[in-house]
Amino acid sequence: xxxxxxxxxxxxxxxxxxxxxxxxxxxxxxxxxxxxxxxxxxxxxxxxxxxxxxxxxxxxxxxxxxxxxxxxxxxxxxxxxxxxxxxxxxxxxxxxxxxxxxxxxxxxxxxxxxx
Amino acid sequence: xxxxxxxxxxxxxxxxxxxxxxxxxxxxxxxxxxxxxxxxxxxxxxxxxxxxxxxxxxxxxxxxxxxxxxxxxxxxxxxxxxxxxxxxxxxxxxxxxxxxxxxxxxxxxxx
Numbered sequence: 482x483x484x485x486x487x488x489x490x491x492x493x494x495x496x497x498x499x500x501x502x503x504x505x506x507x508x509x510x511x512x513x514x515x516x517x518x519x520x521x522x523x524x525x526x527x528x529x530x531x532x533x534x535x536x537x538x539x540x541x542x543x544x545x546x547x548x549x550x551x552x553x554x555x556x557x558x559x560x561x562x563x564x565x566x567x568x569x570x571x572x573x574x575x576x577x578x579x580x581x582x583x584x585x586x587x588x589x590x591x592x593x594x595x596x
Numbered sequence: 597x598x599x600x601x602x603x604x605x606x607x608x609x610x611x612x613x614x615x616x617x618x619x620x621x622x623x624x625x626x627x628x629x630x631x632x633x634x635x636x637x638x639x640x641x642x643x644x645x646x647x648x649x650x651x652x653x654x655x656x657x658x659x660x661x662x663x664x665x666x667x668x669x670x671x672x673x674x675x676x677x678x679x680x681x682x683x684x685x686x687x688x689x690x691x692x693x694x695x696x697x698x699x700x701x702x703x704x705x706x707x
Contacts, residue, residue: 514694524684526640526698533693572639578694582628582647583655586639 483508485575487587494563495595501548502558502590504573510534513577515549515556516584521569529571532556560592568594598623600699602687608705615660615674617702619687622668628690629670631662632698633683640686646670682706 484507494500506515517529532540532549539547544564548557560567573587599622609615621627628647632640642655644662652662659678663671670687682705688696 516695524634524701524703526686526688526701528691528695528697531693531695576694582630582645582653582690583642584640584696588639 483510483513483575483577483585485573485585485587487571487573487590489590490588491591491593493593493595494560496563496565498563499559499561500563500592502560502571502573502592504556504558504587506554506556506573506575506585508554508575508577510577513575515547516574516576517545517547517556517558518572518574518586519567519569520572520589521566526572530558563594565594565596568592598689598697600687600689600697602685602699602702604702605700606703608707609677610707611679612676615672615677615681615704617672617685617687617704619670619672619699620668621670621689624668624689626667629664630688630690630696631670631672632686632688634686634701635683644672677706679706 486505513534515532519527519529530540530542530545539549544561546559570589572589574584576584601620630645631643634640646652646664661673685702687699
């Protein structure tokens with residue numbers, strides 16, 4: 482069974498600074514998909530960024546980028562120029578793709594952006 | 597646009613009462629639909645998924661059930677609520693690259 486581990490329950494960052502959230506996963510699959518979701522206080526789950534395991538290039542979405550290390554089974558999220566609106570829970574998620582209907586989530590990291 | 601609606605937004609129910617949470621999806625046909633539960637301070641747990649009308653798969657044995665009476669309607673039910681059923685319930689649909697998109701959620705408190 483796949484597992485997703487987020488080892489940082491809480492983190493804080495000064496506004497305009499950069500922060501990196503960690504995620505590791507365990508799978509025997511060779512191809513799979515990884516995601517970061519943001520859950521602000523409203524509790525709406527918002528897709529931040531996605532990475533396909535067969536793509537070596539790290540995904541980037543504006544201020545959000547990932548560091549995908551397939552051999553190490555690591556998938557960290559970097560937030561640049563942190564903004565107050567980035568304050569939220571961040572969840573790492575995994576799916577093996579075709580034939581699987583389940584997203585496996587980590588327990589989340591609570592990020593606070595300090596003005 | 598593809599929008600997911602959930603209602604009610606908030607619900608307080610006594611132990612032993614029935615439950616019905618509704619999820620509807622706009623702007624897409626034959627989506628895969630999902631029900632998740634998020635307990636306080638924890639990640640998401642998949643409860644049910646559906647690949648079509650009348651097709652329900654359960655991931656976790658419990659006193660909850662799901663139904664899909666229409667292509668874009670997904671319902672979560674219980675005949676008798678337990679205290680442990682309290683939580684935040686999220687409906688989701690699949691995207692084009694194995695991602696999932698979530699509705700606004702229902703906060704259920706069982707008293």
